[in-house]
Amino acid sequence: MEQPEELRHVRRLVSSLRARGGVGALSAECLGEVPEVDGVVLSVLAAGAGEVMLSDSGPFADQVEDQHSRSGQGPHLDATATGDVVLADDLRAPAARARWPLFAPEMSAAGVNSIFAFPVSIDGLPVGILSLHRGAAGPLSAAGQARARRYSEAAAVLLGDQASGGAAGGVVLPVYAGELQQAVGIIMEMGGVDAATALHRMRAYAQHSSRPMREVVAEVRTCRPPFDPTAAT
């Protein structure tokens, strides 16, 4: 069971996050508190929609998510399957390549060599992932792990508040998360593809053109995607 001191930390964190935009602000706040990593992403395992990203910070978040959904492997999926923290401190290492033969080489080729996945659990059931990632290989410090765990618990509280709604529209997606899904819908319609393919096409374009995903999303939302939505990637 948790120490009362630790619970107070989580509660304080929840209050401050709530005042600053809830789960939408969580990734950026967490990255600020754990500067030893390059990026943070918070996603939820949604029914019928795969991993839905609620917030992200840093340049690699979309690639980390994209590789998970393409390969069906990776620390996120292991962490949500088991409910345990998965610390992959070197994706180039043989052990990591043996564990995730598709995911690990692709991820390190994309420039991400360590991923630390903290499950976000409600009533003991993993509902999402708070994931920290870094270009360089190497472990996450004990202090970094403690902070990340605290943020994953705060995410669970914030999501739990919304889940308890019951009535229609219990969960409110953060603004950017909603805009991203609107852009997915636009590519679905223009390209005649499903949601996963549409999202992958946007992410692949952003990666190949070295453009921030937010810019790509903004352009798609003006109905002028900077790439051909019908072309396979």
Next chain:
Amino acid sequence: MDDVRLAVRRLIAASARPGTSTGMFLQQVCRTAAQALSASGAGISMMTNDGTRGVCAASDPVSERVEELQFVMGEGPCMDAFATRRPVLIADLGAGAVSRWPGYVPAALQDGVRAVFAFPLQIGAARLGILDVFRERAGPLSATELPMALHFADVTVEALIDRQSDAETAADADSLAADVGHGAQLFQAQGMVMIQLGGSITEASARIRAYAYAQNRRLDDVASDIIARRLRFDKDQP
């Protein structure tokens, strides 16, 4: 007045028992408020700071319809009360209010609502939502009813904050997964319909909501049909 305060607290305490979902709790508040304020009904919409709607509840089906109306029309006393952070008290919807809310007022009148009183649920800078009180007859809230309504809003805010600080609130992992999935699909459907209509996201969103309202179907179900390409919207159709 003190008696009323006590009664209000007791009613809300009873409905805030552990295991009661936020939706059920808010519904109880709506019913209690409608009764205490001799109103025909009441509705609560939880909203985020950017105006996105969250959980909503109402005392009865008609009030739920009227509460929903503001989000279909994108206007109404509730929206204004939220934006200005002040109560909006409309004692007679038939008297000039139609120029302020040209879409909302005729539809509300048609549903038999003649007066609407909207109270922001807020504490400090944080805005949680709106409490709407509906009446079938025109006329202002009385000198005792107005403070009572404000008290209702305050107590509701307190109760919501208490519930939030309790991390064990009837959280349900499955409903979270379902809600996030529905949320994502609704936004995807907006993007698809935007292209189908050749219009804006706002138009797409309004068309989807209006369709759901007219067909009396859940927004989630309509979004699923759009995603599955069982339903599409076209430019030339109204």
